[in-house]
Amino acid sequence: MPGSSIPSTVIDGLKDKFPAIEVSENLTITVPEAELLSFMRELRDNPDYDFNFLTNLTAVDYPDNFTVIYNLVSFKYGYTLMAKVNLGKDEPAVSSLTSLWGSADWQEREVYDLFGIIFTGRHNLTRILLEDGFAGYPLRKDFQWVGGRE
Amino acid sequence: MLRTEEITLNMGPQHPSTHGVFHVVLKMDHEVITEARPICGYLHRGIEKLAEARTYTQFIPYTDRLDYLAAMLNNTGYVQAVEKLMEIEVPERAEYIRVICCELSRIASHLIAVGTYSVDIGGITGFMYCLRDRERIMDLFEMVCGSRLTLSYMRIGGVAEDLPDEFIPALCQFLDEMPSRLDEYDGLITGNEIFQARTKHVGLLDPGVAINYGISGPNLRASGVFWDLRKNRPYSVYDRFDFEVPLGKRGDCFDRFTCRIKEMRQSLKIIRQAVEQLPEGPVMAKVPKVLKPPAGDVYHEIEGAKGILGYYVVSDGSNKPYRIHVRRPSFINLGFLNELCKGWKIADVVAILGSLDIVLGEVDC
Numbered sequence: 001m002p003g004s005s006i007p008s009t010v011i012d013g014l015k016d017k018f019p020a021i022e023v024s025e026n027l028t029i030t031v032p033e034a035e036l037l038s039f040m041r042e043l044r045d046n047p048d049y050d051f052n053f054l055t056n057l058t059a060v061d062y063p064d065n066f067t068v069i070y071n072l073v074s075f076k077y078g079y080t081l082m083a084k085v086n087l088g089k090d091e092p093a094v095s096s097l098t099s100l101w102g103s104a105d106w107q108e109r110e111v112y113d114l115f116g117i118i119f120t121g122r123h124n125l126t127r128i129l130l131e132d133g134f135a136g137y138p139l140r141k142d143f144q145w146v147g148g149r150e
Numbered sequence: 151m152l153r154t155e156e157i158t159l160n161m162g163p164q165h166p167s168t169h170g171v172f173h174v175v176l177k178m179d180h181e182v183i184t185e186a187r188p189i190c191g192y193l194h195r196g197i198e199k200l201a202e203a204r205t206y207t208q209f210i211p212y213t214d215r216l217d218y219l220a221a222m223l224n225n226t227g228y229v230q231a232v233e234k235l236m237e238i239e240v241p242e243r244a245e246y247i248r249v250i251c252c253e254l255s256r257i258a259s260h261l262i263a264v265g266t267y268s269v270d271i272g273g274i275t276g277f278m279y280c281l282r283d284r285e286r287i288m289d290l291f292e293m294v295c296g297s298r299l300t301l302s303y304m305r306i307g308g309v310a311e312d313l314p315d316e317f318i319p320a321l322c323q324f325l326d327e328m329p330s331r332l333d334e335y336d337g338l339i340t341g342n343e344i345f346q347a348r349t350k351h352v353g354l355l356d357p358g359v360a361i362n363y364g365i366s367g368p369n370l371r372a373s374g375v376f377w378d379l380r381k382n383r384p385y386s387v388y389d390r391f392d393f394e395v396p397l398g399k400r401g402d403c404f405d406r407f408t409c410r411i412k413e414m415r416q417s418l419k420i421i422r423q424a425v426e427q428l429p430e431g432p433v434m435a436k437v438p439k440v441l442k443p444p445a446g447d448v449y450h451e452i453e454g455a456k457g458i459l460g461y462y463v464v465s466d467g468s469n470k471p472y473r474i475h476v477r478r479p480s481f482i483n484l485g486f487l488n489e490l491c492k493g494w495k496i497a498d499v500v501a502i503l504g505s506l507d508i509v510l511g512e513v514d515c
Contacts, residue, residue, distance in 0.1 A: 055460065056460050101362055101364065102359070103364025128190065129194040138199050139198060
């Protein structure tokens with residue numbers, strides 16, 4: 001099941017412009033954190049792809065790293081694209097995309113709320129689902145909780 | 151000179167027009183809204199965390215409790231994501247049954263949206279009429295799976311059971327009667343002068359801004375953007391049906407409302423075609439008793455009742471999902487509320503919030 005549906009010519013063009021990106025077998029693109037903002041700006045502003053819709057933004061806590069996942073859609077061409085950024089376990093931080101897509105605002109707050117990943121370069125990064133005084137980040141795997149079925 | 155100051159008013163968390171436990175802090179200059187700060191999370195149950203301690207099949211009942219007004223659609227989005235991950239092919243009869251149930255769910259959800267919107271604007275009667283017809287859909291669902299609200303009818307690989315014999319005749323009767331009921335709503339609510347005065351040219355949503363903010367579903371289409379996943383990226387067997395995607399022109403509250411009424415007519419059209427084409431055969435693919443999807447991840451989207459419903463599922467190869475994330479349309483549609491309310495009068499806030507058709511089970515997850 002492919003992570004993205006875009007022609008290979010588009011992928012090749014992106015590789016030329018951003019040599020640091022890695023494209024996996026199922027067409028998921030892994031971007032270095034430092035290049036995320038410029039990569040995303042290119043995806044949004046280049047009329048050849050025109051990714052105007054940031055549909056989904058979430059994160060996963062893997063044993064060795066955090067991964068932030070972005071799902072983009074181009075209404076014009078019908079392309080979809082999955083991009084990932086890997087972050088270290090200590091004080092994970094990534095550039096905010098609120099300057100590009102308004103839909104990043106609440107979704108970044110949700111990821112911050114549940115994972116404790118910091119999004120830099122934006123305002124009002126506060127908890128959105130949990131109360132302000134809540135201790136810990138529940139979707140991290142090391143979060144202790146009761147009510148499991150072990 | 152008279153002294154003026156900004157007034158802060160709490161709308162909710164207990165307020166009938168917020169459609170659940172939802173809280174908006176309104177800042178006002180006289181009657182004009184300068185800021186509408188939404189506060190959600192009162193219904194947060196940590197469903198995504200709970201999923202990590204359940205098996206893949208055990209998570210299905212939790213999806214019912216997201217958008218509990220359209221449980222079939224929530225079920226379908228999830229099971230299709232897992233099927234994509236495991237590369238399971240669903241029998242054709244099951245696909246058709248899914249389409250029938252999903253479209254019934256969409257109508258049920260839109261009936262609540264239309265009915266409660268009528269109440270929000272001040273017409274209680276419209277609500278009663280809508281619930282009368284939604285009740286019949288609940289009865290149909292009861293025939294199919296025994297439940298009326300939290301259905302859990304979909305399974306990974308198909309549906310729980312075949313349709314009972316009495317279902318199709320009852321459904322056909324519903325299909326025959328429903329168009330005249332929709333005409334009734336048009337007369338009772340859409341055509342009402344007060345209703346139109348309260349909703350037309352109110353809460354305008356620009357198409358470019360709507361796309362930028364990730365708004366989807368009838369809210370987006372009311373602004374004139376043609377984006378319906380059943381047409382633009384057909385999944386299941388939706389490419390076999392002839393139907394239209396209703397669009398609005400102005401992107402105001404009235405357009406968002408009428409889009410839903412028109413969509414119900416299209417859903418009826420889809421169901422009728424699905425009933426005509428319904429093939430015989432099994433309703434469940436051959437799937438192992440213990441589901442262990444291969445390690446990897448998948449993101450799958452369907453057109454839900456409130457907008458684009460997406461499931462992101464990560465598997466580590468075990469029988470429990472490593473991570474499940476739900477792209478909830480109500481949550482993302484609500485992200486624009488502040489901008490949408492600014493500059494409008496306090497009475498319009500109820501009209502604007504109601505027109506977005508949110509369900510708090512889905513917002514808070």
